[in-house]
Amino acid sequence: MIIETHKLTKQYYGSGGCQDISLSVIEGHIFGFLGPNGAGKSTFVKTLLGLLIPSGGEAKIIGQSIGDTKARKHIGYLPELFRYQDWLTGEELLKYHAQLYGLTKSEYQIRIGTILDLVGLMGKERKKVGAYSKGMQQRIGLAAALINNPTLLFLDEPTSALDPIGRKEVRDIIIELRNQGKTVFLNSHLLSEVETVCDEIAIINNGKLIMSGSWREMQLGELWLEVTIKNLSTAIIEKLDLAVLKVEKSGNDNLVIKIAGEEEVNKALKIIIDNGGTITKIETKKRSLEELFLHALTKGNNDADYN
Amino acid sequence: MLTIIKYTFKELLYKKIFISTLLLALLYLGLYGGALYMVFQRGGTPPDLLIRASISSQLVGAGLYFSTFIVAFLTVLGSVSMVTYELETGILYGILSKPITRTEYMLGKFLGLALMLIIFSLFLIGAVLGLNLLMAGEVLYHFKLISIIKGALIYFLIPLTLLSLVFYLSTILKPLATGIVVIMNFMLGIIGGFLEQIGMVINKQELVDMGILASLFSPVDSIYRKFFSFLYDAGQSPIAILANGPFGSGHPPSIWMIFYSVGYILLFIILALRKFNKMDL
Numbered sequence: 337m338i339i340e341t342h343k344l345t346k347q348y349y350g351s352g353g354c355q356d357i358s359l360s361v362i363e364g365h366i367f368g369f370l371g372p373n374g375a376g377k378s379t380f381v382k383t384l385l386g387l388l389i390p391s392g393g394e395a396k397i398i399g400q401s402i403g404d405t406k407a408r409k410h411i412g413y414l415p416e417l418f419r420y421q422d423w424l425t426g427e428e429l430l431k432y433h434a435q436l437y438g439l440t441k442s443e444y445q446i447r448i449g450t451i452l453d454l455v456g457l458m459g460k461e462r463k464k465v466g467a468y469s470k471g472m473q474q475r476i477g478l479a480a481a482l483i484n485n486p487t488l489l490f491l492d493e494p495t496s497a498l499d500p501i502g503r504k505e506v507r508d509i510i511i512e513l514r515n516q517g518k519t520v521f522l523n524s525h526l527l528s529e530v531e532t533v534c535d536e537i538a539i540i541n542n543g544k545l546i547m548s549g550s551w552r553e554m555q556l557g558e559l560w561l562e563v564t565i566k567n568l569s570t571a572i573i574e575k576l577d578l579a580v581l582k583v584e585k586s587g588n589d590n591l592v593i594k595i596a597g598e599e600e601v602n603k604a605l606k607i608i609i610d611n612g613g614t615i616t617k618i619e620t621k622k623r624s625l626e627e628l629f630l631h632a633l634t635k636g637n638n639d640a641d642y643n
Numbered sequence: 644m645l646t647i648i649k650y651t652f653k654e655l656l657y658k659k660i661f662i663s664t665l666l667l668a669l670l671y672l673g674l675y676g677g678a679l680y681m682v683f684q685r686g687g688t689p690p691d692l693l694i695r696a697s698i699s700s701q702l703v704g705a706g707l708y709f710s711t712f713i714v715a716f717l718t719v720l721g722s723v724s725m726v727t728y729e730l731e732t733g734i735l736y737g738i739l740s741k742p743i744t745r746t747e748y749m750l751g752k753f754l755g756l757a758l759m760l761i762i763f764s765l766f767l768i769g770a771v772l773g774l775n776l777l778m779a780g781e782v783l784y785h786f787k788l789i790s791i792i793k794g795a796l797i798y799f800l801i802p803l804t805l806l807s808l809v810f811y812l813s814t815i816l817k818p819l820a821t822g823i824v825v826i827m828n829f830m831l832g833i834i835g836g837f838l839e840q841i842g843m844v845i846n847k848q849e850l851v852d853m854g855i856l857a858s859l860f861s862p863v864d865s866i867y868r869k870f871f872s873f874l875y876d877a878g879q880s881p882i883a884i885l886a887n888g889p890f891g892s893g894h895p896p897s898i899w900m901i902f903y904s905v906g907y908i909l910l911f912i913i914l915a916l917r918k919f920n921k922m923d924l
Contacts, residue, residue, distance in 0.1 A: 477737075
């Protein structure tokens with residue numbers, strides 16, 4: 337595990353922040369950390385990075401305790417509410433950050449060119465950071481976070497100031513980093529962003545971890561079938577009710593059926609046919625992250641449905 | 644830490660406060676040089692060499708004394724928001740998530756600023772003495788190079804004293820409050836220094852004690868007086884009496900005051916580091 341926390345807590349004067357967060361992040365994965373505004377996401381990340389002093393619990397990053405500077409040599413971080421030295425040019429800023437990582441001139445000179453190209457700022461590196469647009473500032477922030485070729489990258493709302501094209505580019509960068517074996521801890525409230533790229537997710541609300549796990553497994557765990565049936569009878573509904581997770585009538589000849597997984601599709605359809613129904617249309621729907629997220633928030637700690 | 648020192652130094656150069664202070668310092672030196680020209684080059688000063696030498700030493704004292712104000716204001720205004728600005732704008736997140744400790748960051752900032760202030764102080768001391776050499780010529784006290792070096796080393800404690808106080812207060816107060824407190828502290832030291840000198844002249848121990856007490860809170864004036872006494876080789880030279888006067892060192896503080904000032908600087912640096920290391924950023 338590249339990140340392991342055990343009951344990590346950071347509270348301000350006994351309230352707020354994040355409480356008893358225990359989670360693990362597998363190396364080489366993209367980990368989505370979700371939660372509404374003010375849930376404690378940034379507090380958790382800042383505590384992991386030693387920017388906030390923990391109130392309790394333990395955590396290890398790349399095998400080192402939090403606050404240990406050795407691990408930070410391999411960590412990149414794009415803060416949420418960040419600003420950089422606006423009196424420096426983009427190139428000077430990257431040099432500064434490279435030097436803070438202890439990179440030699442020969443190391444960072446090559447790296448700066450590659451990174452500027454990657455974040456789409458090539459040709460604008462001699463402009464003062466203060467003259468950059470919001471989107472450009474976010475890009476230079478991402479470049480500064482990547483300058484040391486990190487093993488573990490923390491991105492706190494990395495696309496908040498970007499247009500749709502910029503968002504897509506950042507998503508592509510994140511996926512490319514995973515392909516290179518890097519771990520990305522993505523802190524975001526943009527669910528579509530997380531849904532597209534993440535391997536694992538965790539949801540936090542009011543400072544507490546509500547659920548965490550593999551996003552793929554969560555998606556596979558449940559399936560919704562929307563079936564249009566000729567001759568829909570009460571018997572079909574009653575039989576299905578006993579066999580599946582949930583069944584709801586929608587209109588005169590439609591049923592919305594919740595099943596435990598793909599393997600139960602045939603079982604549900606067989607019940608319909610065996611009880612005299614004629615299927616005219618079937619649609620399957622996997623659970624979206626938005627549904628999962630909203631459900632998790634409304635149900636609070638009751639995550640039995642998902643794990 | 645070297646990276647922080649380098650970029651702090653660079654940042655101060657970019658700041659308008661440094662450019663403004665430098666321009667004001669040049670204006671001040673222009674005025675001061677003009678005054679020296681009027682006194683020594685335009686005639687009308689008493690022909691007596693000793694009186695002329697005495698006038699010269701008073702003008703050297705005044706020039707250096709008011710240079711201290713410029714150094715002090717640059718110290719306070721140039722450093723007061725250096726750490727808090729980076730903290731409030733979130734610049735620190737990007738820096739302290741790198742493999743450097745908070746102690747290295749703070750010491751880097753301190754040393755970067757200190758280096759700039761030392762260079763600026765040297766420039767002002769050099770400019771004031773140079774203008775006097777140019778204008779007063781033969782009546783100017785013959786400063787020994789070693790005395791200037793020893794004096795300058797003492798003088799550097801003035802910006803460092805104020806800087807250490809700014810650093811500590813920056814960890815507990817807002818920039819404006821820090822600036823006000825440190826400027827008031829500086830003024831307290833100046834007033835205390837005058838009280839002490841007046842007390843010595845009129846032999847009033849209460850005034851001397853008040854001055855000493857003020858020096859404990861703000862040793863800047865004591866450091867200045869000690870610097871001046873080193874410059875004029877007070878106690879060794881038979882004509883050291885020239886160093887007397889409101890801006891001089893008729894009654895310089897003991898060398899223990901210098902040790903106290905070094906301790907003062909270290910204490911506030913340690914307090915600043917302790918506080919900063921425990922802070923939530």
